[in-house]
Amino acid sequence: MPTISFVHPDGKSDRVETSDGESAMQVATRHGFDGILAECGGNAMCATCHVYVDENWIARLPAMAEDEDALLDGTAAARLPNSRLSCQIRITPDLDGLVLKLPERQV
Amino acid sequence: MSTSGSVVSGVPHLDVDPFAMDFFADPYPTHEVLREAGPVVYLDKWNAYGVARYAEVHAVLNDPATFCSSRGVGLSDFKKETPWRPPSLILEADPPAHTRTRAVLSKVLSPTAMKQVRDRFAAAAEERVDVLLEKRSFDAIADLAEAYPLSIFPDALGLKPEGREHLIPYASVVFNAFGPPNRLRQEAIERSAPHQAYVAEQCQRENLAPGGFGACIHAQVDEGAITPTEAPLLVRSLLSAGLDTTVNGIGAAVYCLARFPEQWQRLREDLSLARGAFEEAVRFECPVQTFFRTTTREVELSGARIGEGEKVLMFLAAANRDPRRWDDPDSYDITRRTSGHVGFGSGIHMCVGQLVARLEGEVMLTALARRIAKIEITSEPKRRFNNTLRGLDSLPVAITPA
Numbered sequence: 001m002p003t004i005s006f007v008h009p010d011g012k013s014d015r016v017e018t019s020d021g022e023s024a025m026q027v028a029t030r031h032g033f034d035g036i037l038a039e040c041g042g043n044a045m046c047a048t049c050h051v052y053v054d055e056n057w058i059a060r061l062p063a064m065a066e067d068e069d070a071l072l073d074g075t076a077a078a079r080l081p082n083s084r085l086s087c088q089i090r091i092t093p094d095l096d097g098l099v100l101k102l103p104e105r106q107v
Numbered sequence: 108m109s110t111s112g113s114v115v116s117g118v119p120h121l122d123v124d125p126f127a128m129d130f131f132a133d134p135y136p137t138h139e140v141l142r143e144a145g146p147v148v149y150l151d152k153w154n155a156y157g158v159a160r161y162a163e164v165h166a167v168l169n170d171p172a173t174f175c176s177s178r179g180v181g182l183s184d185f186k187k188e189t190p191w192r193p194p195s196l197i198l199e200a201d202p203p204a205h206t207r208t209r210a211v212l213s214k215v216l217s218p219t220a221m222k223q224v225r226d227r228f229a230a231a232a233e234e235r236v237d238v239l240l241e242k243r244s245f246d247a248i249a250d251l252a253e254a255y256p257l258s259i260f261p262d263a264l265g266l267k268p269e270g271r272e273h274l275i276p277y278a279s280v281v282f283n284a285f286g287p288p289n290r291l292r293q294e295a296i297e298r299s300a301p302h303q304a305y306v307a308e309q310c311q312r313e314n315l316a317p318g319g320f321g322a323c324i325h326a327q328v329d330e331g332a333i334t335p336t337e338a339p340l341l342v343r344s345l346l347s348a349g350l351d352t353t354v355n356g357i358g359a360a361v362y363c364l365a366r367f368p369e370q371w372q373r374l375r376e377d378l379s380l381a382r383g384a385f386e387e388a389v390r391f392e393c394p395v396q397t398f399f400r401t402t403t404r405e406v407e408l409s410g411a412r413i414g415e416g417e418k419v420l421m422f423l424a425a426a427n428r429d430p431r432r433w434d435d436p437d438s439y440d441i442t443r444r445t446s447g448h449v450g451f452g453s454g455i456h457m458c459v460g461q462l463v464a465r466l467e468g469e470v471m472l473t474a475l476a477r478r479i480a481k482i483e484i485t486s487e488p489k490r491r492f493n494n495t496l497r498g499l500d501s502l503p504v505a506i507t508p509a
């Protein structure tokens with residue numbers, strides 16, 4: 001199974017195992033990381049699962065849908081060009097090694 | 108209440124009535140019976156299937172092609188009976204029709220839109236606490252859970268000041284009407300005419316103040332997203348579902364925090380827990396208890412075979428306390444990871460107003476916890492009975508200033 005890394009706002013990072021078909025949001029909440037709230041449970045409705053994708057990875061993720069794009073305009077921490085909603089990133093074998101930075105705040 | 112033991116197609120038949128007064132008074136033992144009887148049960152009293160475990164509730168919510176909403180999300184099947192009012196264009200619709208109307212309301216109630224109302228909602232919460240601190244003893248339902256949303260939501264929608272007293276009674280009719288043809292439903296519909304007339308009138312474009320949620324919905328007509336006849340019905344959705352739900356949500360949170368003083372203390376020590384305290388109250392009390400779906404085909408669900416055109420009742424509240432999904436489900440814990448609870452539903456119909464509800468809950472609980480040291484219940488709370496909504500009619504409390 002692919003492993004992915006979360007970089008916390010304090011700079012510490014955690015490299016964790018994923019399971020089949022999980023979203024990056026589910027990986028983070030399963031490991032109890034506070035940096036992801038995911039209030040809507042992954043339904044692309046709340047924008048509290050915001051992440052900054054490491055520059056080396058951003059082009060390798062599938063393009064975002066219109067609803068994700070619209071929600072990102074309302075994130076609590078600033079939207080940057082590498083902003084994504086982690087519930088919309090499904091972990092596939094080619095994302096092994098993915099690095100996601102957690103923002104300072106989600107609400 | 109008993110389980111008859113008779114088993115047809117592997118589905119246990121139960122003779123419980125989840126819309127009876129004694130059930131509403133204390134639903135938890137029956138929720139457990141429903142959950143433990145099997146993944147799918149049959150409710151003989153109303154000829155409907157029921158699901159009360161988290162996994163099955165979640166599965167039904169997330170398969171809208173099989174478990175549809177367009178035949179009504181109450182017991183009444185719109186294919187067989189005439190709906191009591193013109194159906195909702197969002198709640199009682201399936202894709203692709205639902206996709207289009209949903210996009211409109213999602214935009215109007217987006218995280219970006221919330222940023223614009225946040226300061227106003229927070230200021231009103233502070234003003235509410237000013238009033239409560241003056242009173243010291245009050246009814247936490249009328250003076251807090253109702254008064255606060257009433258002080259912001261109708262204005263945020265852009266409603267006129269006159270006639271707002273119809274709002275809560277109208278919502279009460281809507282949520283009673285999802286239930287079976289019992290007395291609660293019949294009486295609610297019989298008395299609904301004046302409330303319906305008020306609501307129909309307020310949904311018209313000329314009656315909605317510029318800049319409000321209502322006007323924003325009508326502006327989508329100009330964008331070509333919806334037709335001029337659809338816009339008023341979408342405004343109606345916010346009038347139906349946007350006020351009484353948050354009244355019961357805030358009421359639930361205050362009731363929890365008053366009953367569990369150690370949680371209140373934790374919140375006072377860390378105000379950043381306010382949003383979680385509200386969310387956990389929605390999981391724990393589940394202001395919206397149930398919704399139905401109708402099967403569009405024969406389907407097998409966790410080993411149970413359900414025919415086409417059957418009603419399936421989802422016990423959201425029971426799923427939110429299913430021990431298969433939650434640790435220590437019957438405890439109210441404001442630091443719990445609540446993500447995934449179904450108090451706001453799940454899937455394509457998941458509450459489109461959830462951000463409004465959370466914002467109201469967060470700012471109200473923050474204001475209370477910052478300025479009040481103690482909330483004590485001074486006499487027996489009274490329950491309000493509704494076929495779908497769970498909440499109190501009165502909650503007498505006394506507060507000590509911080």
Ligand code: HEM
Pocket residue numbers: 176180197198199209212216344345348349350352353355356357389393394395398423449450451452453455456457458459460461463464
């Ligand atoms: C604590 C407060 C609230 C609770 C517990 C709640 C609960 C729910 C639930 C369980 C559903 C799913 C219905 C289904 O699956 O059939 C829903 C849908 C909906 N809610 Fe809420 N709600 C709340 C607040 C609000 C607010 C504030 C608004 C409006 C501003 C709102 C508007 C709606 C609408 C329009 C739908 C239909 C969405 C659709 O079918 O796509 N709700 N709500």
Ligand code: FES
Pocket residue numbers: 025037038039040041042043044045046047048049085086087088
């Ligand atoms: S969890 Fe809500 S948008 Fe991702």
